[in-house]
Amino acid sequence: MLFFIIWIICIPLIIWIVLRIISRRKAGEEVDPGVQLEECALCHEEFPMNALLEKEVGGYSRVYCFCGNCIEQLRSEYQAKVEQSDGGNQQISESTNG
Numbered sequence: 001m002l003f004f005i006i007w008i009i010c011i012p013l014i015i016w017i018v019l020r021i022i023s024r025r026k027a028g029e030e031v032d033p034g035v036q037l038e039e040c041a042l043c044h045e046e047f048p049m050n051a052l053l054e055k056e057v058g059g060y061s062r063v064y065c066f067c068g069n070c071i072e073q074l075r076s077e078y079q080a081k082v083e084q085s086d087g088g089n090q091q092i093s094e095s096t097n098g
């Protein structure tokens, strides 16, 4: 009988302790700022996700993140290359015309 009484007191106590541990963990997660840092695939600097562009690269469904600076750099490199090749094409077309 005594064991039964102790058991009845213990079960809610154990449940209460477990719930407290769970709620503490949840509270801890909420306190943690939700800013998830992700590494840029090109410069390997860490940025928050909203400052990165996610792109699936290659045939392995691997997602890479690219930061604005690297995208801007790629764009200017591409621009320089396109302008260079455009210049070359113009020279060729001019020579064929003339």
Ligand SMILES: [Zn+2]
Pocket (backbone or CB within 6 Å): 040, 041, 042, 043, 044, 045, 066, 067, 068, 069, 070
């Ligand atoms: Zn970068």
